[in-house]
Amino acid sequence: MIHSIRFRLLLGLTVVIISIWVLVVIATYHGAKSEVRALFDTQLEQSARVAMRTLLGLPTANDEIKPESTISPPEAEQEQHAQYRKNLVVQVWNDKGELFLHSQDAPLFPLSTVRAGFANSMINDTIWRTFSFEDKAHGLTIQAGEPYSVRDYLTQHVVIQTLYPIIIGLPIVTLLIWFAVGKGLTPLRKLAKEVGERDPDNLASIRAPYAPNEVQPLVDELNSLLQRLDDKIEKERRFTGDAAHELRTPLAGLKAQAEVALGARNKQERQKALTNISTGVDRASHLVDQLLTLSRLDESASIDDGNVNLLDTVRTVIADLLPYANEKSTDISLEHHGQGQSWIRGNKEAMYILLRNLVDNAIRYSPEHSLVTVSLGRRDDSNVIAVQDQGQGIPVQDRQRVFDRFHRRSNSEAYGTGLGLSIVKRVIDLHNGKVTLRQGTNGSGLSVEVMFPSVDIESASDPLTTTEPSIQHSARADRLATEH
Amino acid sequence: MRILLVEDDALFGDGLQTGLMQHGFTVDWIKQGRQALHALRVESFDAVILDLGLPDTDGIAVLQECRTRDDRVPMLVLTARNAVDDKLQCLDGGADDYLVKPIDIREVAARLRALLRRKDGRAKSAIRHGNIELDPLAHKVVVNGRSIELSHREFEILHTLIRAPGTVMSKEQLEQTVYGWVTEVESNAIQVHLHNLRRKIGREVIRTIRGVGYTIEQQPQ
Numbered sequence: 001m002i003h004s005i006r007f008r009l010l011l012g013l014t015v016v017i018i019s020i021w022v023l024v025v026i027a028t029y030h031g032a033k034s035e036v037r038a039l040f041d042t043q044l045e046q047s048a049r050v051a052m053r054t055l056l057g058l059p060t061a062n063d064e065i066k067p068e069s070t071i072s073p074p075e076a077e078q079e080q081h082a083q084y085r086k087n088l089v090v091q092v093w094n095d096k097g098e099l100f101l102h103s104q105d106a107p108l109f110p111l112s113t114v115r116a117g118f119a120n121s122m123i124n125d126t127i128w129r130t131f132s133f134e135d136k137a138h139g140l141t142i143q144a145g146e147p148y149s150v151r152d153y154l155t156q157h158v159v160i161q162t163l164y165p166i167i168i169g170l171p172i173v174t175l176l177i178w179f180a181v182g183k184g185l186t187p188l189r190k191l192a193k194e195v196g197e198r199d200p201d202n203l204a205s206i207r208a209p210y211a212p213n214e215v216q217p218l219v220d221e222l223n224s225l226l227q228r229l230d231d232k233i234e235k236e237r238r239f240t241g242d243a244a245h246e247l248r249t250p251l252a253g254l255k256a257q258a259e260v261a262l263g264a265r266n267k268q269e270r271q272k273a274l275t276n277i278s279t280g281v282d283r284a285s286h287l288v289d290q291l292l293t294l295s296r297l298d299e300s301a302s303i304d305d306g307n308v309n310l311l312d313t314v315r316t317v318i319a320d321l322l323p324y325a326n327e328k329s330t331d332i333s334l335e336h337h338g339q340g341q342s343w344i345r346g347n348k349e350a351m352y353i354l355l356r357n358l359v360d361n362a363i364r365y366s367p368e369h370s371l372v373t374v375s376l377g378r379r380d381d382s383n384v385i386a387v388q389d390q391g392q393g394i395p396v397q398d399r400q401r402v403f404d405r406f407h408r409r410s411n412s413e414a415y416g417t418g419l420g421l422s423i424v425k426r427v428i429d430l431h432n433g434k435v436t437l438r439q440g441t442n443g444s445g446l447s448v449e450v451m452f453p454s455v456d457i458e459s460a461s462d463p464l465t466t467t468e469p470s471i472q473h474s475a476r477a478d479r480l481a482t483e484h
Numbered sequence: 485m486r487i488l489l490v491e492d493d494a495l496f497g498d499g500l501q502t503g504l505m506q507h508g509f510t511v512d513w514i515k516q517g518r519q520a521l522h523a524l525r526v527e528s529f530d531a532v533i534l535d536l537g538l539p540d541t542d543g544i545a546v547l548q549e550c551r552t553r554d555d556r557v558p559m560l561v562l563t564a565r566n567a568v569d570d571k572l573q574c575l576d577g578g579a580d581d582y583l584v585k586p587i588d589i590r591e592v593a594a595r596l597r598a599l600l601r602r603k604d605g606r607a608k609s610a611i612r613h614g615n616i617e618l619d620p621l622a623h624k625v626v627v628n629g630r631s632i633e634l635s636h637r638e639f640e641i642l643h644t645l646i647r648a649p650g651t652v653m654s655k656e657q658l659e660q661t662v663y664g665w666v667t668e669v670e671s672n673a674i675q676v677h678l679h680n681l682r683r684k685i686g687r688e689v690i691r692t693i694r695g696v697g698y699t700i701e702q703q704p705q
Binding site for chain 1: 493499506589590
């Protein structure tokens with residue numbers, strides 16, 4: 001409820017309306033009170049004077065005025081405005097201090113000790129407003145008074161009159177706000193319905209011309225998200241298609257070889273086919289491994305798990321590939337230029353995969369009895385690793401394409417999945433690195449040079465001086481399987 | 485029958501080549517499109533098996549270039565691409581058949597026989613010529629109702645000549661058809677095979693045209 005725009009608007013508007021009305025009521029109360037005071041005071045004074053005038057006009061001073069006679073208002077007026085009338089009392093005192101004349105309900109003691117003008121006094125536990133004046137010529141003092149309750153009654157009445165429309169109007173206003181806000185939110189509901197009823201495959205942009213300006217940014221963001229999602233899915237779809245295609249070929253080969261083995265005309269032919277099947281299965285598993293590695297690397301947006309010592313990683317890679325190199329009678333040499341360790345920020349496993357692919361390629365595409373040189377050095381603020389072989393090299397026009405997935409170079413006798421350099425590229429991208437393909441230094445072979453921003457290990461361990469963006473752990477080291 | 489196999493995958497190419505040879509075909513295997521185009525220009529094949537995903541050029545380009553220069557050799561596209569669009573593009577572009585990997589080699593063999601039958605305009609795979617009947621599927625030859633034993637090479641020579649009666653085949657053409665590029669051929673190998681063949685099916689069937697080659701004469705209609 002508290003998260004509903006409708007409820008919040010309703011609550012807010014109602015509170016504002018009620019507050020305004022309360023202020024209006026308070027202002028009305030005070031205004032009415034002051035007006036009522038002025039009006040009643042004037043009336044009180046006039047009543048007193050009229051009473052005196054009436055008194056003096058009727059009997060003469062010599063007339064015997066019967067003390068404690070009462071003045072009664074006419075019958076008709078008694079009924080009308082009774083609540084005002086009966087409360088007004090008048091007393092007339094003579095110079096001897098005797099109550100000379102009083103109205104019907106007047107008390108028999110002086111209304112006020114004040115002998116002239118307005119005053120408040122306490123009579124029978126209620127506050128009264130009194131007006132007194134002396135007629136020195138006749139030796140009479142007249143006092144008129146009425147309880148405040150009359151005035152309060154009128155003030156309250158006026159205030160209550162102003163309250164009526166509020167009490168009746170508030171529910172109506174509330175209801176109107178409820179419906180108006182509901183109507184205002186219709187585009188949102190329509191949008192929600194449209195998104196909700198969408199086919200999961202439909203990633204086309206949402207068209208919502210009815211969306212108000214306030215909702216348009218949301219629609220725009222949704223569309224941008226849909227676009228990114230569409231791109232990602234399309235990319236994955238293409239990759240899956242390519243992968244299926246690539247897997248079909250070794251499978252077709254395995255099947256063909258199996259048929260050859262079954263239909264073999266001699267033992268030698270069967271033996272050859274079976275050997276082919278065995279190596280074919282190895283290659284297919286290698287392809288699957290490479291595909292898995294690539295898809296895991298694809299999942300991650302960036303790898304920044306910690307610091308990687310390139311020298312250590314290169315050493316591990318070379319040690320792991322030595323048996324393969326020995327098989328091909330290939331020597332691997334490691335040259336380390338510069339001082340100290342070569343630290344970069346990144347993921348150790350991914351870096352291992354990258355270097356292993358590079359060195360593996362170098363051995364694979366080199367003729368037998370050749371030399372693969374791995375050199376590690378520093379250029380400006382970067383660590384540079386170069387892997388150089390003595391193979392055929394790659395012509396300049398082909399160098400960009402070799403990073404494409406499933407791209408296999410023509411003429412290459414060696415078996416490859418066409419994924420190795422794609423994996424290399426992906427790891428480099430994830431580490432903000434750079435890769436350059438060159439001709440080998442002595443004019444033959446290929447030199448693959450990768451560069452990564454280096455980190456000073458002392459400052460890198462201090463979080464305050466680490467300028468790298470926050471670490472995203474989408475690719476966990478333990479999920480990154482090594483190849484082979 | 486001599487087949488040109490254009491396939492870049494080593495494992496599959498080797499398997500298909502050996503497998504088809506087990507079925508009696510002579511198979512020459514090339515891994516690249518340009519080499520295939522060159523081979524098709526300078527030599528003659530009875531059919532081509534073409535992979536689409538070649539490293540240097542797309543198989544469809546090979547197909548189109550062949551048809552552009554009016555090479556009518558039957559082409560069987562054998563690829564991992566199984567999209568309908570690819571099939572349409574190939575078949576409308578001049579391919580005679582389309583198979584998706586993985587395949588059964590026996591099926592490829594049968595389809596190749598079908599392509600050749602169609603090319604020769606025959607209703608059945610078995611070929612009858614006078615008193616000789618040759619069945620390429622069963623690898624059998626019957627002369628005058630009597631089954632005779634022929635070696636693989638002898639069978640292939642007879643098959644090549646009997647398929648196109650009246651056509652004169654040179655010794656080199658017969659060599660290519662029977663041996664392909666696979667084996668080193670003795671210079672007189674074809675003559676030796678022809679000698680043995682004539683001994684088995686009768687001297688008068690295959691005629692030697694001096695300085696040109698060999699032929700089986702067309703039957704009078």
